[in-house]
Every structure is written in structure tokens, then in C-alpha cells.
Amino acid sequence: MIIIDAGHGGVDPGANGHGVTEKDWTLEVSLHQYHFLRKLGIQCKVTRDRDVLLTPERRAALVKQSGAKVCISNHYNAGGGSGAEVIQSIYSKSKLAKQAADALMAAGMPVRRVFSRKGTAGDYYYMHRLTGSVETIIVEYGFLDSAIDMKKLSIRSFRLQLAEEAALAAVKYSRGVENSLYVVQSGAYYAKDKAEKLCEELKQKGYEAFVRRMN
Incomplete structure (x- = not known):
């Protein structure tokens, strides 16, 4: 089981850049991942399937109680920079995050970094801190305020391809597959x-x- 989290939503728009609001694109790629995995016969859930606000506690609870092994929390960045980022828990062994980053890079999106961040109460990000035993990665597919990134991300088919690659990386990890997954x-x-x-x-x-x- 994999659970897919569409970051932000409702009155929380997330990042903005080049006329794009993060919450819209996270919902787009999350729903695509959901239908993509379901068509492959893989059990999955989503935290939201429409433009609604989820509190941090509610969002994390949906993940924690999902019965999933892995969670992909989809996001887009802003604030100066370029490239994708994958954020893992400070307690993770980094295998899942690295597989996802490698998949994004192979699909044509440069990866800025794979990292974790420590806070005063453990993990800095609540999606790592509050989701229990579900291994969660936060995938930032690129910067909305980067002309370099947006040249690629503005192409919808490319955004969906990146989403598929991240989803397949999660499937391979959850099933203990080391090599390629063939369709x-x-x-x-x-x-x-x-x-x-x-x-x-x-x-x-x-x-x-x-x-x-x-x-």
C-alpha cells in the first residue's frame, strides 16, 4: 500500500511562481499517480482528491492510519533555486529518497539535493514527525520561480512523467525490488x-x- 499526499490545498496555496499555484499542481500529479498505480494493480490512497484544506494533524493522521508502508508527499518549491529535492526523515536510511531522486534525474529533472532536517522535537517536517511508521518522503519537483525549471515543468506531460517515476520508485522500494521495474x-x-x-x-x-x- 502506498499513500499519496497532495501538498497544501484550500486556503493554503503553497508556493507561487510564473502564474502557477503549488496546490493545483500537487493535486494534479497526486491524482495522476493514484490512477497510474491503480491501473498497475497497486493499492494506493490519497490524502485529498479536491481543493480542500487539511490541517497538519489531519493530513498526518490520514497517512499514519492508512495502513501504507510508504507515503509520497508531493510539492513544488519557490524562493530561489533550481532542481528537484527529496526530503527524508532524520531516522530514514535514505534508500527510498535516493531511489526517488535517481528516478527524477533519469527522467530529465536535475536533482538539487537529497536531505533531512532536524527540529527541536525530532524531525523538522511534520510529515516525517507525525506519520508514525509510514516512511514518508517529501518530493519537491522543482522551483516555480525558476525560469530553468519552469521551462520543463510547464509541459504537463513532463510533470506527469516525473510523478510516475517517483511513484514507481516507491513501488520498487515497498516491494524490495533492487533493479528496474518493467512495464x-x-x-x-x-x-x-x-x-x-x-x-x-x-x-x-x-x-x-x-x-x-x-x-
């Missing part, structure tokens, strides 16, 4: 109806199958 493609069509027909045929034969649009 088999059975066919590719320009006509949607043909793709859906093949998908249905595969399902009838007992295979997990889904249609994915390639932009």
Missing part, C-alpha cells in the same frame, strides 16, 4: 477505439491492462 506494452495506436479494444481483450484473458495516452 510491458502490447500495442500502440493512433485510434483510441483500437487501443481500448486491445485493452479489453487483454483483460478478458486475465492480464492487467490499461490505456495510456502518450503526448
